[in-house]
Amino acid sequence: MTSSVSHKGGPGLCPGLPLSLLMVLLFPFAVAAASMGPSVSIPATDAVILQMEESGQAAPAQAVMSAEDLVNQVRIHIEHSRATGSPRPLGLAQGLLERLPQAQWTGDVYLMRATVLQRLHRFDEAEADLNRVLQQQPDNAQAWLTRYSIALVRDDLETADRACQYLRQYRPGLLAESCTQEVASYAEQPEQAVSKLSRALGTASGAHPVERDYALVTLAVMASRLHLPEAGTYWQQSLLQDPDDLYRRARYADWLLDQRDPETVVKITQGYEPIDTLAVLRAIALKRTGHPDANVLSEDLEQRFAEARWRGEFLHQWEYARFMLDVKNEPDAAFIAARENWKTQRAAPDRELLIRAAAAAGQPSGLNVSSDDEDML
Amino acid sequence: MSKILIAVLFSLLLAGGAQAHKASDSFLYWDDTHEDAPGRLDIALVDLARVIALDGDNDGQLLWSELVNQRGSIIGYLASRVQIMSGDLACTTSWRLAGLSRHSDGNYLVVEFRPDCFDTARAPSDLSYNLFFDEDPMHRALVMTRTEGGDRLTVLGPDQQNLAFMDTPSLWQTAGEFIWEGMVHLWIGYDHMLFLLALLLPAAVRRERGQWVVENDLTKAVKDVALIVTAFTAAHSVTLVIATLGVVRLPIEWVETFIALSIVAVAINIIWPFLGTRRYLVGFGFGLIHGFGFASVLSDFLVGTSSLLVALASFNLGVELAQLAVVVGVVPVIFLLRNQWVYQQVILPVGVVAIIATGSFWVWERVPL
Numbered sequence: 001m002t003s004s005v006s007h008k009g010g011p012g013l014c015p016g017l018p019l020s021l022l023m024v025l026l027f028p029f030a031v032a033a034a035s036m037g038p039s040v041s042i043p044a045t046d047a048v049i050l051q052m053e054e055s056g057q058a059a060p061a062q063a064v065m066s067a068e069d070l071v072n073q074v075r076i077h078i079e080h081s082r083a084t085g086s087p088r089p090l091g092l093a094q095g096l097l098e099r100l101p102q103a104q105w106t107g108d109v110y111l112m113r114a115t116v117l118q119r120l121h122r123f124d125e126a127e128a129d130l131n132r133v134l135q136q137q138p139d140n141a142q143a144w145l146t147r148y149s150i151a152l153v154r155d156d157l158e159t160a161d162r163a164c165q166y167l168r169q170y171r172p173g174l175l176a177e178s179c180t181q182e183v184a185s186y187a188e189q190p191e192q193a194v195s196k197l198s199r200a201l202g203t204a205s206g207a208h209p210v211e212r213d214y215a216l217v218t219l220a221v222m223a224s225r226l227h228l229p230e231a232g233t234y235w236q237q238s239l240l241q242d243p244d245d246l247y248r249r250a251r252y253a254d255w256l257l258d259q260r261d262p263e264t265v266v267k268i269t270q271g272y273e274p275i276d277t278l279a280v281l282r283a284i285a286l287k288r289t290g291h292p293d294a295n296v297l298s299e300d301l302e303q304r305f306a307e308a309r310w311r312g313e314f315l316h317q318w319e320y321a322r323f324m325l326d327v328k329n330e331p332d333a334a335f336i337a338a339r340e341n342w343k344t345q346r347a348a349p350d351r352e353l354l355i356r357a358a359a360a361a362g363q364p365s366g367l368n369v370s371s372d373d374e375d376m377l
Numbered sequence: 378m379s380k381i382l383i384a385v386l387f388s389l390l391l392a393g394g395a396q397a398h399k400a401s402d403s404f405l406y407w408d409d410t411h412e413d414a415p416g417r418l419d420i421a422l423v424d425l426a427r428v429i430a431l432d433g434d435n436d437g438q439l440l441w442s443e444l445v446n447q448r449g450s451i452i453g454y455l456a457s458r459v460q461i462m463s464g465d466l467a468c469t470t471s472w473r474l475a476g477l478s479r480h481s482d483g484n485y486l487v488v489e490f491r492p493d494c495f496d497t498a499r500a501p502s503d504l505s506y507n508l509f510f511d512e513d514p515m516h517r518a519l520v521m522t523r524t525e526g527g528d529r530l531t532v533l534g535p536d537q538q539n540l541a542f543m544d545t546p547s548l549w550q551t552a553g554e555f556i557w558e559g560m561v562h563l564w565i566g567y568d569h570m571l572f573l574l575a576l577l578l579p580a581a582v583r584r585e586r587g588q589w590v591v592e593n594d595l596t597k598a599v600k601d602v603a604l605i606v607t608a609f610t611a612a613h614s615v616t617l618v619i620a621t622l623g624v625v626r627l628p629i630e631w632v633e634t635f636i637a638l639s640i641v642a643v644a645i646n647i648i649w650p651f652l653g654t655r656r657y658l659v660g661f662g663f664g665l666i667h668g669f670g671f672a673s674v675l676s677d678f679l680v681g682t683s684s685l686l687v688a689l690a691s692f693n694l695g696v697e698l699a700q701l702a703v704v705v706g707v708v709p710v711i712f713l714l715r716n717q718w719v720y721q722q723v724i725l726p727v728g729v730v731a732i733i734a735t736g737s738f739w740v741w742e743r744v745p746l
Contacts, residue, residue: 036406036521036528037419040487042476045442049477049484050422052437086482087400088423091515098514274482304481308399310519310530 067106070096074112081119085246085275087315090116107136111143121315121344123150141171148179155346157186174200174207178218185222194222194230213241217248224255225348231255239268246275253281254349262288273297276304280319284326298327317341321353331360399482401516403508405533407542408523414489416504417475418459422484424509424516429454441477444486448474451486455508461492462503464685468494504540506533552691559695562674563703568636568739569667573700575643575732576605576660577707581715582725584648591715601656602708606700609660609667614693616668621675621689630745632669637743639663640736647729671696 043049065073077093080086093116100109114129127150133143144167151160161183168176177200185193201215220234235252242248249272253265265285272278279301286294305320317340325334338357341350358364404419425431426439429450433443444451452472461468475487492501509516518533520540533540563569580598582591592598619625643659646652652659675692714720 036408036523037404037417037487038478038480040476040478043441045440045445047441048438049441049444050426050431050439052426052432052439054423054483087515088513091400091513094514095512300481304399307402307481307519310532311399311402311517312532 065096065099067100067104067109070100071106071108071112074109074116078112078115078119082246083244085277087120090119107133107140107143111140111146114143114146118146118150123154123344126150138166139170141167141175144170145175145179152182153345153347155351157183174204174211174215177204178211178215182218182222185226190222190226191228194219194226194228197222213238216241220248220251221348224251232259246272246278250275250277250281251349253278253285257281257284257288262286266291273300276301276316276319279304280323280327283323287327301327318345318350318353321357325353325357325360331357331362335361335363401509401513402480403506403516403518404480404485405504405506405518405520405540406523407504407520407540409542410523414473414475414491416461416490416492418455418488418490419478419480419485420488420508421480421482422486424513425451425486427512428509445474451488455488455490458507459490460505461490461494461501462505463492463494463501466494468492468501501542503542505538506540507538510535510538548687551687555688555691556695556698558675559671559692559697560699560702561695562671562692563696563699566670566674567735568633568640569670569696570703571732571735572636572640572643572663572667573606573609573703574707575640575647575729576609576656577602577704578711578725578728579647579656580605580708581711582721583654584650585654589721591721592712595712598708598712602704604657605660606704608657609664610697610700612661612664613668613671613696616665617671617675617693618668618689620669620672621685627669628745629669629673630743632666632673634740634743634745635666636663636670637736637739639666641733641740644729644732644736647725 073096074093077089077096081089081093093112097109097113097116110129110132114126114133117123117126117129127147130143130147130150133140134147137143144163148160148163148167151157151163160179164176164179164183167179178197181193181197181200184190184196187193197215197219201212201219204212204215207215216234216238220231220238222228223231223234232255235248235255238248239245239252249268253269256262256265256268262285265281266289269278269282269285273282279297283294283297283301285291286297301323305316305323308316308320317337321334321337321341323334324330324337335354335357338350338354342354401421401424403421403424406417406419408415408417422431422439422444429447431444431447432439433446451474455472456470459470461470470490470492472488472490475489478485478487494501506518508518514535516534520531520533522529522531522540522542531540580592580602582589584590592601616625620627642652643663646656646659671692675689711720714724
């Protein structure tokens with residue numbers, strides 16, 4: 001998590017007095033700091049201003065890297081981004097990828113770039129890279145799974161189904177069963193698909209832990225979408241299995257809000273304020289519980305969204321729409337953002353948010369998301 | 378395989394996404410009215426720590442004192458990658474660490490800067506920004522420029538590294554503006570007009586050996602005028618250029634006084650040609666001092682202009698165009714009137730006296746003694 005300024009030394013050190021004198025000597029113009037931007041302060045000399053691990057290490061600028069080393073480095077950045085929820089390491093990953101001469105690009109390099117692009121919601125470019133991977137390695141299960149996930153987020157069941165069949169062909173097992181049942185859950189008798197996957201998970205004790213974990217999260221996702229009561233148990237179990245995973249924490253919190261349990265949300269989102277998704281869900285929970293910190297977090301989020309809009313590449317439409325709808329009570333703005341989000345992201349949470357925002361904003365056209373998308377957009 | 382799977386699986390599952398904070402941004406503020414430090418740059422410590430070894434004792438915790446110790450490296454890095462230009466010229470920029478600020482994703486180092494071209498005639502026109510792009514093509518500088526009309530927001534990235542401080546006028550706009558200023562200055566700066574008039578009057582009726590001589594050869598008259606105007610133009614162009622470029626600088630009070638004196642001298646020369654009859658030489662000689670006068674006016678307009686040469690050439694062109702208009706307006710009239718009694722006996726003598734009187738008054742008014 002992001003550190004604020006903290007003191008390394010004990011309170012008895014009282015570093016303030018000689019320091020201010022030092023600062024006047026070192027920074028004679030500090031008072032004249034431009035009035036624009038956040039306020040400027042001069043920390044104490046022994047103040048810890050950054051935990052170095054947050055920075056991550058970029059490879060030396062001129063280092064020549066093999067494709068294999070590069071894939072490993074990029075993977076570290078992707079993992080760092082996943083663990084912290086920060087897109088910053090994805091930029092470093094892109095910087096690394098740009099360094100590799102085109103002639104040295106392997107299927108794995110393309111796969112890494114597809115993953116980076118996917119996380120940045122640049123799905124078309126990610127798809128193009130996946131095509132390259134699959135041309136070279138038609139049996140690359142990882143690439144099929146990536147294609148499956150993108151298709152599902154884009155609500156393209158046909159492509160998802162096809163990718164899942166290839167996955168089943170090249171890597172049969174619990175992973176393939178997960179996607180098969182998930183696709184089936186969009187058809188008739190969705191609850192049957194849930195119980196089938198649940199049974200498969202129960203009997204596949206020899207499966208790789210990652211596959212078991214994937215099956216559990218898929219179950220939670222399916223049960224949430226179908227509003228089944230066991231969704232809570234699945235989320236709880238999956239969070240216990242990997243408490244550091246931000247995605248399942250956010251989805252669980254969202255589910256709890258839906259179940260009118262903001263108190264638990266306040267608990268499980270504590271300390272996760274730097275993550276926008278969790279911060280928005282927390283802000284909703286704080287508001288619903290009448291928590292005294294509600295306004296502080298809300299103001300902080302407003303600053304974050306303002307900075308994101310200033311930057312122009314706005315990845316946080318879902319979070320922003322949620323914030324405007326459930327914290328700020330501005331359904332019109334929420335509807336606009338939810339509609340923008342829907343252009344690229346069409347999974348269940350995106351659909352539900354759009355329907356709610358449309359209803360709140362009195363936009364009946366927005367309610368027909370499943371029947372006629374194009375008209376609405 | 379499974380390692381990669383772990384890395385990728387759940388990032389792909391993301392539907393609404395657990396996106397956190399933001400990608401790498403710097404914040405760049407520019408406020409002209411803040412003369413002490415018009416620029417402020419907020420750089421994320423996480424970004425800075427990647428390119429400069431800040432953690433002196435390598436204990437994984439960065440202290441403020443450790444950062445201050447690296448002040449030289451930080452400023453060196455910034456100075457090499459953030460350039461402020463005034464047109465084609467690079468401005469030397471002074472940087473200073475101002476402290477820390479907090480943005481939505483953590484602590485930022487605040488650096489204030491002031492380009493040395495800030496208070497000279499040439500205002501900073503552009504800033505080029507190239508921090509962190511090598512390592513992170515997603516890095517952006519979010520720029521806020523404060524102007525009278527309000528705050529303007531822009532974004533700099535690897536494909537757009539240049540910030541124009543003002544809406545820099547195009548070369549054509551600059552040229553048009555300075556041509557107009559040159560013309561206006563000749564017309565409303567009566568001293569140059571009067572001088573030119575005094576030089577032109579004898580083209581139709583001149584004094585030779587105590588006699589008024591009427592010029593009846595139109596071709597000769599036109600040639601005479603053309604020669605005088607060309608000589609005057611050539612002379613003041615030379616001094617306008619060398620004065621504007623700062624090669625030679627003369628005290629403006631004396632320049633102005635001398636211009637007034639030149640008017641008196643040329644007017645007296647009509648009746649009593651003590652300077653000789655080759656008036657183009659007179660025009661050239663005095664033209665040199667008039668150029669310094671033009672230069673002092675031009676320098677007032679140059680503040681905020683980055684295209685100096687275009688401005689200079691256009692201003693001069695404007696002066697010439699205005700001169701030409703005067704010639705075209707005056708010469709046919711005096712040529713048509715040259716044989717009239719009223720012109721020879723009233724208009725010319727009264728005009729000459731009026732010019733001498735005005736010129737003398739200006740000399741008295743301007744002389745810095």
